[in-house]
Amino acid sequence: MDDKTAKLCITPEYTILEAIKVLDETHERIVLIVEDGRLLGVLTDSDVRKWILKSQDMTRKVTEAMTAHPICVTEAETGEAMKLMQRHGIDAIPVVDQDGRLLDLLFRYGTPEKKEHHGETVDAPVVVMAGGKGTRLFPYTQVLPKPLIPIGNATILEQIIGSFTKAGCRRFYISVNYKKNLIKAYLQDLHPDYEVNYIEEENFLGTAGSLSLVKDEIKEPFFVSNCDILLDVNYAKVMRFHKENGNMITLITSLKNYTIPYGVVNIGKEGQVESLSEKPELNFLVNTGVYVLNPGVLELIPQDEFMHITDLIQECLNRGDKVGVYPVTEKAWEDMGEFPGMEQMLRLRGEEG
Secondary structure: OOHHHHHOEEOOOOEHHHHHHHHHHHOOOEEEEEEOOEEEEEEEHHHHHHHHHHOOOOOOEHHHOOEOOOOOEOHHHHHHHHHHHHHHOOOEEEEEOOOOEEEEEEEOOOOOOOOOOOOOOOOOOEEEEOOOOOHHHOOHHHHOOHHHOEEOOEEHHHHHHHHHHOOOOOEEEEEEOOOHHHHHHHHHHHOOOOEEEEEEOOOOOHHHHHHHHHOOOOOOOEEEEEOOEEEOOOHHHHHHHHHHOOOOEEEEEEEEEEEOOOEEEEEOOOOOEEEEEEOOEEEEEEEEEEEEEOHHHHHHOOOOOOOOHHHHHHHHHHHOOOEEEEEEOHHHEEEOOOHHHHHHHHHHHHHHO
16 A cells, blocks of 8 residues: 555544545545555545535544445456446545455546546536625735736636636626726637626626626526635536535535634533533534526526625525535635635645646
C-alpha cells in the first residue's frame, strides 16, 4: 500500500465528522475504513450526503454511514477495475486479498488535487446573479464590479461559468445592473463558445426579482448561482437529484462545523450546573447561494418588484411545494462575498496555478 492510500485509511472509531474532515483534506472523495488491515467499508461524498439527509448527527461512528460491502477487486482482477468503475459510476475501487486485507486503491481518473467531475453531463440553463454592487468588497468594487474581480488567472464570473460549462451547460443568463457595460464588454471580448444572454435590471430587483425577466425564456429546470460562489460539485448529479425527488427548488447546502473555543456550561431549571462541554462543536447546513429551480416557480415572482430568493423559497413552502437540499462538504464550497473568503479563494487558486 502506498502513502497516498494509507492517508485515506481511518479506523472504525472515527466519527462521521472526523471522517468528513479527512475527505475534505485529501480531496479524494473517498476514505477507507480499515481494522487490523482488513477493509470494513468505504465512505464517499455520496454516503455523506445520504447521512446528512437522514440524520445530522455527526458524532456517530463512521461505520453507521459507510458502505459496508464496497465493490472491490483482487490483484488478479485489477485489469477489470476500469470497466467496473465505469459500469457502477464510481471513481475508485479498493484492491484486497482473499482475506479482505487492503492492498491498494485504484482511481478512475488519476488523483489531482482538484478532480474534474467526469461522466454524465447536463445541458441546463444557468442564471448568474451579477447585478449587485458588492458593497462588502468596497473599495475594490467601486472600481470593478464584483463579477470581474480576478481570482487566479480568470475573473470570478469566468470561474463560475467554467464550472458549469465543464458540466455540459451552454446557455447562460447574466443578471446585470451595477457597472453592467463593463461586464458586457469583458464577456464580449472573450468571444465565448457558449451562449450569453443578459437580464438587464432597470432597478435592483433582488436575487429572485430579476428572475421575473426570464419567464418567457426558460421552460425547463435551471440553475441559479450567486456571483461570488465556487462549488466543487457534479452539477449533473445535482440536477438528477432535483428531478428524482420532485423538488420545486433544490438548495445546494454546505456542512459547516464551528468549534466554540471555550468550555460551555449547561445549567438546569434551578440554575444548577448539569454538565460541562469542553470546546463543543456545532454543525449546520448552510445555504451556499446555488440553486436548482423548476420553471413553474417563475410564476410566483411579481413582475418588476424586488424579491429575495429566500422569500421565494418561503412562498413555495407556504404553498406546500417540495423544497429539498443537496448537501456538499465544507471544502467543496468557496465564497468570496467578503474579504476573508476572497483572500482564501485567492490562496487556493494561487496554489493551483
